[in-house]
Amino acid sequence: xxxxxxxxxxxxxxxxYVWGSFGATALxxxxxxxxxxxxxxxxxxxxxxxxxxxxxxxx
Amino acid sequence: xxxxxxxxxxSSPAAFYPxxxxxxxxxxxxxxxxxxxxxxMSFFVAPTDYKQGEGYRIIFIHVPSxxxxxxxxxxxxxxxxxxxxxxxxxxxxxAQALAPTGAIMTFIALWTGAFWGKxxxxxxWVWDARLxxxxxxxxxxxxxxxxxxxxxxxxxxxxxxxxxxxxGVVNIPIIYFSVKWWNTLHQGATVSVTEGSxxxxxxxxxxxxxTFAFWAYSIAxxxxxxxxxxxxxxxxxxxxxxxxxxxx
Numbered sequence: 001x002x003x004x005x006x007x008x009x010x011x012x013x014x015x016x017y018v019w020g021s022f023g024a025t026a027l028x029x030x031x032x033x034x035x036x037x038x039x040x041x042x043x044x045x046x047x048x049x050x051x052x053x054x055x056x057x058x059x
Numbered sequence: 060x061x062x063x064x065x066x067x068x069x070s071s072p073a074a075f076y077p078x079x080x081x082x083x084x085x086x087x088x089x090x091x092x093x094x095x096x097x098x099x100m101s102f103f104v105a106p107t108d109y110k111q112g113e114g115y116r117i118i119f120i121h122v123p124s125x126x127x128x129x130x131x132x133x134x135x136x137x138x139x140x141x142x143x144x145x146x147x148x149x150x151x152x153x154a155q156a157l158a159p160t161g162a163i164m165t166f167i168a169l170w171t172g173a174f175w176g177k178x179x180x181x182x183x184w185v186w187d188a189r190l191x192x193x194x195x196x197x198x199x200x201x202x203x204x205x206x207x208x209x210x211x212x213x214x215x216x217x218x219x220x221x222x223x224x225x226x227g228v229v230n231i232p233i234i235y236f237s238v239k240w241w242n243t244l245h246q247g248a249t250v251s252v253t254e255g256s257x258x259x260x261x262x263x264x265x266x267x268x269x270t271f272a273f274w275a276y277s278i279a280x281x282x283x284x285x286x287x288x289x290x291x292x293x294x295x296x297x298x299x300x301x302x303x304x305x306x307x
Binding site: 013 | 114280
C-alpha cells in the first residue's frame with residue numbers, strides 16, 4: 001500500500017470490475033440474512049396469533 | 060447403538076430446531092471471522108497478478124461462489140432424495156432451506172464472471188459451455204423455488220421439487236467438466252484434485268479461506284432459514300406453541 005487510498009480504490013484500472021463484483025456480493029450477503037430474519041419474525045408473529053386465538057377459544 | 064439413536068432423534072423437526080440454532084450461531088461466527096481474514100488477504104496480502112494486474116482479485120469470490128453453487132445443489136439433491144425415499148419431513152425442509160442460498164451463490168458466480176470476463180475477454184457474456192451450464196443451474200434453482208411455491212400441498216410440493224432436483228443433477232458434472240469437454244473461452248480448473256494447483260501459494264490460501272467463509276455463511280443462513288421453515292410447517296403442533304420465543 002504505497003500509493004494510498006485513491007490508488008487502492010483505482011485497482012490498477014480495474015475499479016469498476018473489482019468493486020462491481022465485490023460490491024454486488026456484499027450487497028447480497030447482507031440482504032440475505034436480513035430476509036431470513038424477516039421470515040423468522042413473520043413466522044413467530046403468525047404463531048403467536050394462532051396460540052392466542054386458540055387460548056381465547058378455550059376460555 | 061446410542062449413536063444411531065441420537066442421530067435418528069435429530070431427524071425430528073422438534074429435536075432439530077434447537078440444534079439448528081446452535082449450528083447456525085457457530086457457523087455465523089466462523090463466517091464473519093473467515094470473511095474478515097479472507098477479505099484482508101484478498102486486497103492486502105495477495106500480490107498483484109503478473110498478467111491480469113489487480114483485476115484477477117475477482118477470483119477470490121468468483122471461484123468460491125461457483126464451487127458453492129454446485130456443492131449446495133448436490134447437498135439439496137441429496138436431502139431431497141432422502142426425503143423422497145424415506146418420507147422424512149426434515150430432509151425436504153433442508154432442501155427447501157438451501158435453495159435461495161444456492162440461487163444467490165449461482166448468481167454471484169455469474170455476476171462476478173461477467174465482471175471478470177469484460178476486462179479479460181472483452182465480453183460480459185458468451186454462450187460457452189461453462190457459462191451456459193452455470194446459467195442452467197441458476198434456472199434449476201429458480202425453477203425449484205417456483206415449483207415448490209406453486210403447490211399448496213407440502214408433501215406433493217416436496218416430491219415434485221425432489222424429482223426436479225434429481226433430474227437436474229446431470230447438469231453438475233456438465234458444469235464441472237465443461238472446460239475439459241469443450242473448447243471454451245473459460246480457463247481450465249485452477250485447482251484440480253489430480254493435478255494440484257497452478258496458482259501461487261498465497262493466492263491459493265486466500266481463495267481457500269474465502270471458500271470456507273462462503274461455506275460457513277451458507278450453513279449459517281440455511282440453518283436459520285430451516286428454523287423458520289420448521290416453524291411454518293409445524294405451526295399447529297404443541298411443541299411450537301410452547302416455545303419460549305412465541306409470545307402469548
